[in-house]
Amino acid sequence: MGQDVEQLYAERMRRYTTAMRNEKPDRVPIRPFVAEFTAKYAGYTVQEVTHDYQKAFDAVRKCAADFDWDAVVGNMVYVWTGLTEAIGLKYYAVPGQDIPAQTGFQYREPPENEAFMKADEYDQLIADPTGFLFNVWLPRVSRDVQPPGEPSTYRSNLSFLKGGMAMLQYFSDFGAQAARLRQESGTVSAISGILKAPLDILGDKLRGYMGLTMDVFEQPDKVLAACESLMPHLCHIALSGADPDKNVPITIWMHRGGVPFVSHETFDRIYWPTLKPIIEEIWSHGHQVLFYAEGDWTPHLRSFAELPEGSIVYHVDRADIFETHRAIGDRFCLSGGIPNFLLSYGTPDQVRECCKKVIDGVARDGGYVLDASAIMQNDTSAENLRALTDFAREYAVY
Amino acid sequence: MEATTEPGPEPGVCIPWEEKLKELPPIQGDAELAERVWRDVDFLAHMCIWHCLLSF
Numbered sequence: 001m002g003q004d005v006e007q008l009y010a011e012r013m014r015r016y017t018t019a020m021r022n023e024k025p026d027r028v029p030i031r032p033f034v035a036e037f038t039a040k041y042a043g044y045t046v047q048e049v050t051h052d053y054q055k056a057f058d059a060v061r062k063c064a065a066d067f068d069w070d071a072v073v074g075n076m077v078y079v080w081t082g083l084t085e086a087i088g089l090k091y092y093a094v095p096g097q098d099i100p101a102q103t104g105f106q107y108r109e110p111p112e113n114e115a116f117m118k119a120d121e122y123d124q125l126i127a128d129p130t131g132f133l134f135n136v137w138l139p140r141v142s143r144d145v146q147p148p149g150e151p152s153t154y155r156s157n158l159s160f161l162k163g164g165m166a167m168l169q170y171f172s173d174f175g176a177q178a179a180r181l182r183q184e185s186g187t188v189s190a191i192s193g194i195l196k197a198p199l200d201i202l203g204d205k206l207r208g209y210m211g212l213t214m215d216v217f218e219q220p221d222k223v224l225a226a227c228e229s230l231m232p233h234l235c236h237i238a239l240s241g242a243d244p245d246k247n248v249p250i251t252i253w254m255h256r257g258g259v260p261f262v263s264h265e266t267f268d269r270i271y272w273p274t275l276k277p278i279i280e281e282i283w284s285h286g287h288q289v290l291f292y293a294e295g296d297w298t299p300h301l302r303s304f305a306e307l308p309e310g311s312i313v314y315h316v317d318r319a320d321i322f323e324t325h326r327a328i329g330d331r332f333c334l335s336g337g338i339p340n341f342l343l344s345y346g347t348p349d350q351v352r353e354c355c356k357k358v359i360d361g362v363a364r365d366g367g368y369v370l371d372a373s374a375i376m377q378n379d380t381s382a383e384n385l386r387a388l389t390d391f392a393r394e395y396a397v398y
Numbered sequence: 399m400e401a402t403t404e405p406g407p408e409p410g411v412c413i414p415w416e417e418k419l420k421e422l423p424p425i426q427g428d429a430e431l432a433e434r435v436w437r438d439v440d441f442l443a444h445m446c447i448w449h450c451l452l453s454f
Contacts, residue, residue: 084454128406133447141450164446196452205451236409237448240441
């Protein structure tokens with residue numbers, strides 16, 4: 001590796017981690033969560049980057065080198081549909097197969113009466129979460145996996161073998177992707193490790209949103225007990241994927257646990273008491289968590305402020321970033337807040353104006369990482385993303 | 399982190415070593431090695447199913 005590139009990497013890592021510790025780096029780090037945008041920029045179809053992760057990796061490296069960003073995710077089109085097809089997962093609409101080749105993959109939630117977990121199966125889940133996933137959940141979400149008691153099939157056996165080997169290959173290649181980003185363009189891999197809140201995962205993949213909203217009224221104690229039983233497993237998986245150097249954060253993708261999807265009461269009684277201890281446990285191991293707060297979680301900022309200072313980085317999507325900064329900016333670094341519609345349909349001048357407003361408003365004392373509000377898909381304008389990048393590099397210097 | 403309820407195998411475990419050990423004849427060599435490798439590979443299966451749930 002060239003010494004200059006390694007020096008650049010070290011500078012960027014210092015800039016990024018300093019900001020995430022809510023301190024003041026030399027300038028505001030730029031860490032755009034670019035997803036299907038990378039395909040458009042690199043000349044691939046969305047199908048290509050979703051189904052062939054080497055092309056996705058290539059597209060990310062091209063963007064990182066051309067835009068000269070501080071940090072990126074190795075592949076933000078994270079769901080490799082080659083793997084999901086190997087397992088036979090029913091819940092994805094695959095670009096180029098189920099939907100047009102230029103449309104991002106879709107998650108298809110089943111109707112309430114076909115939820116992957118039934119309303120009367122909480123005790124089974126609570127008793128043995130891992131066993132439930134293998135024996136009940138997987139046969140329902142896969143076209144190929146046969147449940148225990150049913151005759152095994154060639155395709156059922158293959159789905160385990162191919163799925164497991166594909167996952168191992170994909171995760172191993174993420175390591176090589178991180179090394180290439182570092183060596184080729186001095187770019188930091190922005191995150192490491194995944195977390196979801198127990199109530200979110202119950203809604204996303206087990207009971208479905210409709211089923212969950214009924215359960216919190218009809219059997220709230222079971223919902224709480226199920227979330228408690230998921231906690232240690234989710235914490236374990238998060239820590240197992242964490243950055244061993246403790247530089248970059250584990251990311252929690254926050255979906256349905258906040259207003260207006262569930263009530264304040266459900267948040268206070270179930271969502272937060274079963275998430276907060278996980279964050280505290282992760283922090284006790286020295287890892288930050290990036291709260292990727294999809295939607296608007298403003299009503300819950302007071303709860304998030306209970307967390308140890310510096311333990312999280314709070315990403316702002318649809319919320320008012322200035323209000324968020326007033327509420328928790330003294331405790332945590334913020335990221336995001338540049339609206340996606342502006343990056344897609346605005347003008348470069350409007351993008352620069354918005355960046356100036358956000359940087360002036362929330363980044364004066366450090367503790368801010370520049371990014372769009374949500375992951376950037378293939379409607380994002382390269383010209384606007386260039387305007388964001390160039391403006392921040394020039395203006396956001398301390 | 400411990401669950402407040404009483405779940406099945408602990409995080410990272412699908413088939414506990416203690417259960418596997420009952421199926422084996424008395425271990426004549428390095429029992430610690432046998433246990434460690436069993437746990438390491440078993441962990442991969444736990445990781446695989448939980449990543450199916452979380453990541454894919």
